[in-house]
Amino acid sequence: MKRSxxxxxxxxxxxxxxxxxxxxxxxxxxxxxxTKTRMIICPPFTALAPVYDIIKDSAIHLGAQNMFWEKExxxxxxxxxxxxxxxxxxxxxxxxxxxxxxxGETEETVNKKIKTALENGLKPIxxxxxxxxxxxxxxxxxxxxxQIRGAFDGLTPEDLQNVIVAYEPVWxxxxxxxxxxxxxxxxxxxxxxxxxxxLGRETAEATVIQxxxxxxxxNAESLxxxxxxxxxxxxxxxxxxxxxxxxxxxxxxxxx
Ligand code: 13P
Numbered sequence: 001m002k003r004s005x006x007x008x009x010x011x012x013x014x015x016x017x018x019x020x021x022x023x024x025x026x027x028x029x030x031x032x033x034x035t036k037t038r039m040i041i042c043p044p045f046t047a048l049a050p051v052y053d054i055i056k057d058s059a060i061h062l063g064a065q066n067m068f069w070e071k072e073x074x075x076x077x078x079x080x081x082x083x084x085x086x087x088x089x090x091x092x093x094x095x096x097x098x099x100x101x102x103x104g105e106t107e108e109t110v111n112k113k114i115k116t117a118l119e120n121g122l123k124p125i126x127x128x129x130x131x132x133x134x135x136x137x138x139x140x141x142x143x144x145x146x147q148i149r150g151a152f153d154g155l156t157p158e159d160l161q162n163v164i165v166a167y168e169p170v171w172x173x174x175x176x177x178x179x180x181x182x183x184x185x186x187x188x189x190x191x192x193x194x195x196x197x198x199l200g201r202e203t204a205e206a207t208v209i210q211x212x213x214x215x216x217x218x219n220a221e222s223l224x225x226x227x228x229x230x231x232x233x234x235x236x237x238x239x240x241x242x243x244x245x246x247x248x249x250x251x252x253x254x255x256x
Contacts, residue, residue: 005224005251006164006208006231008040008063008125009238010093011047020047024054026241034059037251038231040091040125041238045079052088063091063125066099069109069116081120092117093233094124095151097170107150114151118159125164125233126151127212128191132171140169141190148194157203165191165209166233172213174235181222181229184211188228217246224254 015023020043031039042063043051052062064087068078084092094117095110110126117124128147130140144167155163167187169179179187188209196204211223212233223229231251237243 003206003208003230004036004038005254006038006040006210007244007248007251008042008091008093008164008166008210008231008233009244010065010096010212010233010235011041011043011238012065012098012235013044014239015043015047017047017050020044021050021054023239023241024051024060027244028055028058028060030241030245031060031248032058034248034252037248039248042091042093048084048087048089056088061091062087062089063093064089064122065093065096067092067094067113067117067122069112081116081122084122085120090121090123091164092122092124093166094126095147096127097129097168097173101170107147110147110151111153114163115154118155118162123162123164125166125210127166127168127233129168129170129173129213135169135171140187144187144191145194148191149198152195152198155199157199160195160199160203160207163207164231165195165207166212167191167209168212168233174214176214178214178216178219178223179211181226184223185226185228188226192228215247217243217250220247220250221254224251 040061040063064084094113099105114124130143192204208230210231210233215232216237
């Protein structure tokens with residue numbers, strides 16, 4: 001089964017609207033030759049519509065970094081799936097470890113958000129990952145298993161066609177420490193195995209599983225060459241057009 005390579009940039013809480021438009025424009029110019037790799041950029045909510053204006057005629061897709069599951073109502077500060085769609089976004093990151101860690105995201109809220117995203121035609125990028133203590137305690141696979149089961153509760157194989165999984169070990173995020181390609185591959189393999197158990201082998205084989213955590217031009221090739229690593233969710237290195245475009249070009253050259 002041939003899976004496409006998907007490179008997404010999570011801009012986190014960076015960029016004013018003018019800075020965001022400038023960065024999006026630079027990325028667009030530097031990736032004009034890309035035909036095979038799926039490219040997604042995820043600016044903050046405030047910059048979604050302005051960035052969409054820049055990339056709408058390009059191959060770059062727009063994603064958000066979070067959303068709420070209710071359709072509308074008295075939920076001050078929250079943003080619905082419909083609102084995201086109206087900006088031009090077609091992806092949304094769900095359950096990023098920073099949201100689990102700082103904003104009380106749970107397996108239950110992650111599951112609700114995934115279902116709402118899918119109902120509204122948004123493709124969720126579902127993040128899972130263990131902390132350093134959990135890795136040292138040797139419970140990485142148990143933790144990831146629980147997160148995946150929780151996230152995918154009630155989903156069908158058809159739903160999974162529109163879901164991307166991102167394995168992001170918490171200890172590798174923003175720390176400059178990357179999981180070795182072997183460490184990442186081991187977890188990706190187990191995630192795929194679990195998806196096969198839950199939703200069938202065919203679904204598992206077709207699911208894109210990205211790696212995230214200090215992905216840079218210097219380590220992208222070794223990570224993306226692994227059998228079960230189908231892309232990257234890039235943080236720091238996506239804030240500069242040069243390094244993000246370089247990672248995309250590395251992906252484009254790799255024939256899986
Ligand atoms: P860094 O690439 O900065 O480690 O961030 C990874 C990440 O959290 C992407 O979602």
